[in-house]
Amino acid sequence: MDDHIQQAWQFYKSLGSPKFICAPMVDQSELAFRMLTRKYGTTLAYTPMLHSRIMTESKSYKDEFFTTCPEDRPLFAQLCGHDPQVLIKAALMIQDQCDAIDINLGCPQGIARKGLYGAYLLEKREQVLTIVKELKQNINVPVTCKIRMFKDRKRTLDLTKDIQEAGCSILTVHGRTKEQNKDFVGQCDWTIIAEIKQILQIPVFANGGIYTWSDVERCLQETKVDAVMSSEALLENPALFSGEIKDLNDLALEYMQFAKQYNARLAEIKAHLFKLLYTGLQIFTDLRSKLGSAKTYEEHLEVVIELKNKRADVPKEDKLGWYKRYQNFKQPQNNKDKSLQKLENIIQQQDLLIQKNDPQ
């Protein structure tokens, strides 16, 4: 085993060989949310993507978007950008407060095309490899990468080998192409992740297609990766990695405490509450509007408390996050369990009430 591979494993083990990872998420994997998911089984978390150029130009950007605390470890800070010198400068600003610097090679948005980063940079093989090499030589924490796959399987496999060779210590693979975005998200390909895990020697994390705890177990088993990273399912259920079913309203209340303690931004709070309270807000649509127009921390908290009180009579419907519940609703009548049946009755009553008040 060459030195780099050995160091990569030493590094991964020094973090406690984390298996359950909170993904980097702009406006959503902020300190407060990371601390909540860590409480419920996340063993490594990523910051939201930080723009390397803006970070080096604006102290207020860094102070607003990169916040952490001693308990927020292990932590990988994710950067985007295409200029190795700028990426190095940004990495040097935060390397003392994180365990690794991750390069975003997966963002599929139009803004990433304009700025030449994320999945668009991934197409520039030489530039990617230069960035990994230069960063590795110039900073004192390991460099990791998060990629999407190409449509061309061989091209993906070849590039991952090159990235490893260039000095990447951990590779996260999102098993979708950059075209699988927005309305075209579709299936995540775990077979390519399994293949990458087989051919690489550094630790590999799988990302994509995780909705439930059984998906987590299945993904580990089918791909043999070292860890599983989740994004959207964790947003809906921050306790996903505990493997237990928790009350989403209680989790929302707990999130609000963390949000206060760690000064979450209102945009982050609002976006979290819409996902956390998804089912309740489908039933109590007045609260959905109230959440939409909430302007202060207290107004957001009020919605969480009001919803909790209104839901007191509703059975525990937070079985598996909204995605699975939606599937349950589609099951034939006699397959539904009693609590789902009761919940559906409540929704129907609400619909009738809405129709009565709004005859249109």
Ligand SMILES: Cc1cc2nc3c(=O)[nH]c(=O)nc-3n(C[C@H](O)[C@H](O)[C@H](O)COP(=O)(O)O)c2cc1C
């Ligand atoms: C709200 C949101 C913000 C995201 N921001 C980032 C980001 O900053 N960096 C990144 O690499 N991926 C980002 N992603 C992509 C996720 O990290 C992840 O790759 C993708 O959602 C697939 O994982 P999932 O199937 O578990 O959701 C974001 C996704 C969401 C939903």
